[in-house]
Amino acid sequence: MxxxxxxxxxxxxxxxxxxxxxxxxxxxxxxxxxxxxxxxxxxxxxxxxDGFISGYTAVLDQSLLGVKETVLLEVTLDRHDDEAVANFGRAMAAMPEVLEVYLTTGEYDYFIKVAVEGTQGYADFLGKKLYKIPGVRHSRSSFTLGCLKRSLSVSPLQES
Structure with missing residues (x-):
């Protein structure tokens, strides 16, 4: 709210x-x-x-959970009708390794953050999950080398 x-x-x-x-x-x-x-x-x-605080969570160390790699993907769909977009959203929500999904402007339709166990884990994610979603046309990915900043929200103390 x-x-x-x-x-x-x-x-x-x-x-x-x-x-x-x-x-x-x-x-x-x-x-x-x-x-x-x-x-x-x-x-x-x-x-x-009032919705300023939308929830509380524990932040887990993904490397201790066995998923040491973070991959950033850009994904393009074949179609953009309501059914294709809803189907893609449901598929993303059902995948535990998918941490964040953003609908974007520009060359790609979605920006996705995924946690995987190495390159084999990523190959499995692509072949067994992402590319099985009807309508996925293309993806481009980058493995992260490290995280310089991580925040779940903007600071309420920042100056406007």
């Missing part, structure tokens, strides 16, 4: 603190942002209800 309300300075500090550590207790969060516990809890609940 999108909100018409603009978060104030305290709301932004709450969101920044939760981005840094989503496991803070309400008491720890309240102390960190300079509020007492009850008003802090009310603000967090309002930020959740």
């Amino acid at each position: 999108a909100s018409n309300r603009t978060p104030d300075r305290i709301d932004r500090r709450i969101m920044a603190a939760l981005m840094e550590n989503g496991r803070l207790t309400n008491a720890e969060l309240a102390e960190k942002v300079g509020l007492s516990a009850a008003p802090c809890w009310q603000r967090v609940r309002r930020l959740e209800a």
